[in-house]
Amino acid sequence: MHPTSRLRRASVVLGLCAALVGAPAAAAEPATAPAPPVITADQVMPHLDALQRIADRDGGNRAHGTPGYRDSVAYVKAALDRAGFRTALHRFTHDGATGYNLIADWPGGDPEHVVFAGAHLDSVAAGPGINDNGSGSAALLATALEVSRARLTPDRHLRFAWWGAEEAGMVGSGAYVRDLSAADRERIDVYLNVDMAGTRNIRQWLVVHDDPAATAAFEDWFAARKLPTFDIGIGGSDHVSFGDAGIPVGGFATGLDECLHEACDRVENVDPHTETLSTNALIAAVWQLAARH
Ligand SMILES: [Zn+2]
Numbered sequence: 001m002h003p004t005s006r007l008r009r010a011s012v013v014l015g016l017c018a019a020l021v022g023a024p025a026a027a028a029e030p031a032t033a034p035a036p037p038v039i040t041a042d043q044v045m046p047h048l049d050a051l052q053r054i055a056d057r058d059g060g061n062r063a064h065g066t067p068g069y070r071d072s073v074a075y076v077k078a079a080l081d082r083a084g085f086r087t088a089l090h091r092f093t094h095d096g097a098t099g100y101n102l103i104a105d106w107p108g109g110d111p112e113h114v115v116f117a118g119a120h121l122d123s124v125a126a127g128p129g130i131n132d133n134g135s136g137s138a139a140l141l142a143t144a145l146e147v148s149r150a151r152l153t154p155d156r157h158l159r160f161a162w163w164g165a166e167e168a169g170m171v172g173s174g175a176y177v178r179d180l181s182a183a184d185r186e187r188i189d190v191y192l193n194v195d196m197a198g199t200r201n202i203r204q205w206l207v208v209h210d211d212p213a214a215t216a217a218f219e220d221w222f223a224a225r226k227l228p229t230f231d232i233g234i235g236g237s238d239h240v241s242f243g244d245a246g247i248p249v250g251g252f253a254t255g256l257d258e259c260l261h262e263a264c265d266r267v268e269n270v271d272p273h274t275e276t277l278s279t280n281a282l283i284a285a286v287w288q289l290a291a292r293h
Contacts, residue, residue, distance in 0.1 A: 034150070034152070034287065034291075035287075036146075036280075036283050036284040036286075036287035036288070037146045037149070037150055037283060038280055038283075039142055039146060039276065039279055039280060039283065040276065041272040041273070041275070041276045043142055043145075043146075043279075044138050044139060044142040044275055044276060044279045045138075045267075045270075045272050045275065045276075047075075047079075047134075047137070047138035047141050047142065048130055048134050048135065048138050048198075048267045048270055048275070049267055050075055051072055051075070051128070051130060051134040051137070051138070051267075052128060052130055052134075052266060052267040054068055054071045054072055054075060055068050055123070055127075055128030055129075055130075056128070057071075058071055060127065060128060060263065061123050061124065061125050061126065061127060061128055061129065062121070062122060062123040062128060062129055062134075063122055063123050063124060063125040063129075063167065064094060064095070064097060064099055064122050064164055064165040064167070064168055064171075065094075065095065065096075065097030065098075065099070066125075068123070068128075069100070069121070069122050069123075069164065070100070072121050072122075072137075073089070073100050073102050073121065073162070073164075076102055076121065076137065076141055076162055077089075077102055077104075079141060079145065080102075080104045080141070080144060080160075083144065083145050083148035083149075084106075084107070084148050085104040085105060085106060085144065085148070085160075086104070086105045086107060087102065087103065087104045087105075088102075088103045088104075088105075089101070089102060089103075090102075090103055090172075090175070090176050090179070092164070092165075092171065092172060092175035092176075094165050094168055094171045094172075095168065099164035099165045099171065099172055099175075100164050100172075101161055101162065101163050101164050101172045101173070101175070101176050102121065102161065102162040103159065103160075103161050103176075104144060104159070104160045104161070105157070105158070105159050105160075106144070106147050106148070106152070106154070106157070106158040106159070106160075108153055108154065108157070109153075109154040109155060109156050109157035109158055109290070110155060110156055110157055110292075111157050111187065112187055113155075113156040113157065113187065113189050113292065114156060114157045114158075114159055114187050114188045114189060115154070115156045115157070115158055115159070115189060115190055115192075115286065115289045115290050116158075116159045116160075116161065116188050116190070116191045116192070116242075117140060117143065117158075117159075117160050117161075117191070117192040117193075117194075117251075117282065117286060118140065118160065118161035118162070118163055118173065118191065118192070118193055118194075118238055118239075119133055119136035119137045119139070119140040119161075119162060119163070119193065119194045119195065119238075120133045120136070120137070120162070120163040120164075120166030120167070120172070120173075120195060120237070120238055121133070121134075121137045121162040121163060121164065122163070122164050122165055122166055122167055122168075122172075123167065123265075124167045124261045126261055126262060126263060127259070127261065127262050127263040127264065127265045127266075128263075128265060128266055129167075129261075129265055130265055130266050130267045130269060130270055131196055131197075131198055131199060131257060131259065131260075131265050131269050131270050132195070132196050132260055132261065132265060133166070133194075133195050133196055133197075134267075134270075135196055135197040135198035135199075135254075135270050135275055135278070136193075136194035136195050136196060136197045136253075137162055138197070138275070138279075139194055139197040139198075139275065139278050139279040139282050140160060140162065140194060140282065141162075142279045142283075143160075143279065143282050143283050143286055144160050146283055147286070152287075152290065154290030154291065155290065155291050155292035156189060156289070156290050156291075156292055158286065158290055161173075161176070163176070163238050166195070166237065166238055167261075170237070170238050170240060170241050172238075173238035173241035173242070174241045176241070177241045177242060177244075177245050177247075180245075185245055185246070185247060188242070188247050189248070189289075190211045190213065190214050190247075190248050190249065190250060190289060191239055191242040191243075191247050191248070191249045191250070191251075192214060192239070192249070192250045192251045192282070192285060192286070192289075193208070193237050193238050193239035193249065193250075193251035194251055194252065194253070194278065194282060195237035195238070195251075195253050196253045196254045196255065196256075197253075197254055197274070197275055197278035197279065197282075198254060198270035198271050198272070198274045198275030198278065199254035199255045199256070199257050199270075199271065199274060200257055200269065200270070200271045200274070201257070201271075202254050202255060202271070202274050203228070203255065204227075204228040204229055204230045204255070205218075205222055205227060205228070205229045205230070205252050205253075205254060205278070205281070206229070206230050206232045206235065206252060206253045206254070206255055207219055207222070207229045207230065207231060207232065207251075207252045208232060208233070208234060208235050208239060208249060208250050208251045208252060209231045209232070209233055209234075210233075210234055210239075210243060210248055210249045210250060211248035211249060211250045213250075213288075213289060214248070214249070214250025214251070214285065214289065215250055217250070217284065217285040217288045217289060218250065218251075218252055218281060218285055221280075221281045221284050221285065222281065225277075227277065229252075232253075234249070235251075235253065237251075237253070239251055250285070252278070252281065254274055254278060257269065
C-alpha cells in the first residue's frame with residue numbers, strides 16, 4: 001500500500017471519530033434518506049441474455065480488442081444514454097488494440113464527494129464470460145437504471161464504470177486511475193466493485209473489507225437476510241487499481257465456479273436468484289452511501 005493512502009485513511013478515521021463525538025446518535029442517519037428499490041430477476045437477467053447473444057454473434061467471446069467487447073460497450077452505453085446518464089468512453093491501448101472503459105455520470109450530487117461503482121465488462125478469449133463478469137456488469141447496469149427510474153437526488157455525486165481488459169491484469173481500471181488528476185482522485189470518497197454476482201451453488205458472498213461505511217453497508221444487508229459472507233480483505237479485481245491510489249474501496253464477489261474462464265461460462269451458468277440478491281445488495285449500498293452521513 002502506498003504511504004500516502006495510510007495518511008489519507010488515518011485522517012478519514014479521525015474525521016469519523018470527530019463526527020461521532022460531536023453529533024447526537026440520532027443524526028447519523030438522515031431522516032430524508034429514501035429507501036432503496038428492490039428489483040426482481042426480470043430486471044437484471046435480460047442484460048445477461050443480451051451479453052450472451054452478443055458473444056454468440058461475435059465468435060463466442062467478449063474479450064479485449066474484439067467485436068464482442070465493443071458490442072458489449074454499445075449495449076450498456078445505449079441503455080444508460082436512454083436513462084439520462086452522461087456517458088463517455090475512456091480509451092487506452094493494450095496489446096496493440098484500443099481498449100475502452102465506459103464511464104457514466106448521474107447528473108447532480110456534490111462533485112467534490114463521488115460515490116463510484118464499477119465492474120469489468122470484458123471476458124477472456126476462451127468463452128462468453130457471462131458470470132465473469134457479465135453478472136457484475138448486469139448488476140451494475142440494473143443499479144444505474146434504478147437510480148434513473150427513482151430520479152434519485154443523491155447528496156454525493158454518483159459515477160459508474162464498466163472496465164475493459166480486466167482479464168489482461170486490471171488494465172482498463174489501472175489506465176483510468178492513472179489518467180485522473182490528484183484532485184480528481186481526492187474527490188472519490190469510495191469505489192465499489194462487483195466481479196461475479198451470480199455464481200451457482202454459492203457458499204458465501206465474499207465481501208471486501210476496506211472502507212468502513214462500504215463494508216458495513218454490504219455486511220449489514222447480507223446479515224439482515226441471513227446470507228453468509230466471508231471477509232476477503234482487499235481481494236483482487238479492479239478496485240485494487242483504486243486502492244493502490246489511496247482511494248477507499250468496497251464491494252463483493254460471489255466466487256469462482258467450474259466454468260471460470262471456460263466456454264461454458266454462459267447465461268445458463270448464472271443463478272438468477274443469486275444474481276438478483278447481489279443486485280439488490282448493490283442497490284442498497286449505493287443508496288446508503290449516496291446519502292451523506
Ligand atoms: Zn472477473
